[in-house]
Amino acid sequence: MKQDKNIPYKIYLEENEMPTAWYNVRADMKNKPAPLLNPTTHEPMGHDDLSPVFCDELIEQELNDTDAYIEIPQEIRDFYKMYRPSPLVRAYCLEEKLDTPAKIYYKFEGNNTSGSHKLNSAIAQAYYAKKQGLKGVTTETGAGQWGTALSMACSYFDLDCKVYMVKVSYEQKPFRREVMRTYGASVTPSPSETTAIGRKILAEHPGTTGSLGCAISEAVEVATSNDGYRYVLGSVLNQVLLHQSIIGMETKIAMDKYGIVPDVIIGCAGGGSNLGGLISPFMGEKLRGEKDYRIIAVEPASCPSFTRGKFAYDFCDTGNICPLAKMYTLGSGFIPSANHAGGLRFHGMSSTLSQLYHDGLMEAVAVEQTSVFQAAEQFARVEGILPAPESSHAIKAAIDEALKCKETGEEKTIVFGLTGTGYFDMVAYEKFHNGDMTDYIPTDAELQVGFDGIPKFPGNEF
């Protein structure tokens, strides 16, 4: 195996090289992400408006678009030591297999029990909930990675944890529930009969396989109707991207240490937490005019919020009880086809990333799931790691870019986020192995149904 001299195969930072502050990319954005709006009055929401739903200190982080660096509390840094730094790996074997002159790196976030990068924000959110003296938190989970991460974090701080899990994932990933139970969480398939909004959704859509939008509505209802509880979210929000900046900062420190400069940075995008975290310090340099990078968001063709959505204020949840966020959206009524296996099912996208995309600072591509699983298997066989379907969207795009380099002969440096492992996705892998996996691209007419649900009010033209 070829190996560059003086660069380790896997780069791990030393403890004293680890970031001590998160980087808040909004501070460097000229066009700030639009504020959350009250769904009824359409007025921007301030701290007091948000405090029934979110933890106080997290609201501060949510609203803060001026401080570039926010210190990571020591307790969170201690927890990070349990599974961080994550390795930045040079994909030598994949390069060899593809016979490409490109240099491919991936930042691997799967080496922790939650199996993904979600733990980076879960531990932060649990910490601030504990600090505020709360009894517990509620949340939704899709693929189950966020729910598992939050369960682990709550267990660490001895907080109650109630998880609403999208029903299709609950059924496809029966063992996820047991991992969450190992960490003491309660897990309910959503939509459920345990909430008013769940009962309403079930009545209107009997047999629905659920969506993140439904599950969010249920979790928010439970948080706001129980004393000592708040709602926490694993993606989309500014605060989550802030916590996830640890991914990008470690990546940048590791690359700087060895003089590696990426040409292309690639991340999968559902709500944007991994992508936003990975790109943040690089985007910061780009925003400040110091450097330029190609940044590519990869989303499923079956849930194409960036590539086919509208940039508009929309509900984050199906029950329409959450604040309105300005984002690329397919409409809160959009539910991806049940044949879609690969996570990344949210109808909207981080406001921060939406603004950056709208301003032309990043690109987006949509890929079909069969090709994603092909890329996943190819990667697994040469690089060893069994990737999560979500992460495999980024693998697919990275392979495509590397193959373009093969054609042009360019020695580009590509870095992508390998967000997690696929141990709980074997039902989908089985479908793929048996040739039973199909692709699905919504028609314009199908998308229009979702768009019709986006609220119309002055200033929300799209």
Place this chain on the structure above:
Amino acid sequence: MKQDKNIPYKIYLEENEMPTAWYNVRADMKNKPAPLLNPTTHEPMGHDDLSPVFCDELIEQELNDTDAYIEIPQEIRDFYKMYRPSPLVRAYCLEEKLDTPAKIYYKFEGNNTSGSHKLNSAIAQAYYAKKQGLKGVTTETGAGQWGTALSMACSYFDLDCKVYMVKVSYEQKPFRREVMRTYGASVTPSPSETTAIGRKILAEHPGTTGSLGCAISEAVEVATSNDGYRYVLGSVLNQVLLHQSIIGMETKIAMDKYGIVPDVIIGCAGGGSNLGGLISPFMGEKLRGEKDYRIIAVEPASCPSFTRGKFAYDFCDTGNICPLAKMYTLGSGFIPSANHAGGLRFHGMSSTLSQLYHDGLMEAVAVEQTSVFQAAEQFARVEGILPAPESSHAIKAAIDEALKCKETGEEKTIVFGLTGTGYFDMVAYEKFHNGDMTDYIPTDAELQVGFDGIPKFPGNEF
């Protein structure tokens, strides 16, 4: 969180600190492990006798009890770089939870897709099979970790891989099969109708849930009756312990680097691969009279080969077609109760470890599975990692030792092997969560049935 100054929370070796040779503990043993015997003639088996079953270079390693160090080929060292070094972690959070003065370290081998240490030997065995120009290899797997590891290794070297999986594990761990298929292996539940020995076992024991002994017989039959195939084994054999010495050598280098000296070294023991690997360099010092350590093997009370077995020549497989090995054994007819969830199901034990145990160089304890899962859950909640049931036997013993230190006030340094992750063991975890897990300790009469099957011949008194 408290943290010792100057010692990282997790110790990772640098690439240039990695071992370049395996350590062969047999070279330092005064009483060598007894040789393998021909099951019919009871004569020691040499290279030519073994070559229909095993790869040539692996036979050399199997028989070599004089060379203390055997160089690791560059191709294997390259593969090791994909997931090694594994971290040596200080269990600060567990210590705090237990309120013990003991210092607990664990060597974590689960950060690779096979989920365990098994990959260390799988890649070596696949490499030598490829070097010999074979088409493929056959093997058995119990919990599925070895089969997964071998699938990954064979995929890397483009070798065919046929896995016979103990039926009870095949049913309890449906997704393991899909991971192996992802790496291109074929997986057959054992006993099966695909072999003569499988058909015989099924006829004699209809409804059997299988055992490693049955699966070994089937895999050996397939290897010896197909051109270009050999049989490979994930534990028990001397060669496997040799490859697994990488675990102990990394551990020792890391500890030496920071001046840490263990008082107690603990490993779970099924066939002995992890334990043998972890302890090897420490045992070497002990054998050479340089240092002394307490070394503890932990086995399930339901399959207690060390603590209740006989030290005798016995068959390694149920079909009695393999060489005889001298070892602590429950008899090749012994099949652990189906309620036993925690792996470590083999009726025998590595000859090397058996000799060391017989010579009083190590201790053994047997633990019951409910207490093992309690330890697993306690560990998961504070240390983050979801452990495999096998590994959790070592956790249980380490906790017990740490609690003794709490009573006595001794600041002992304990190191244990955390061999792998439990992502595919959620059926067992679910049973535990639901209170449906029971313990099983075989009666003396039940064990006697197994002992009655141990062959009697001159020189094999027990």
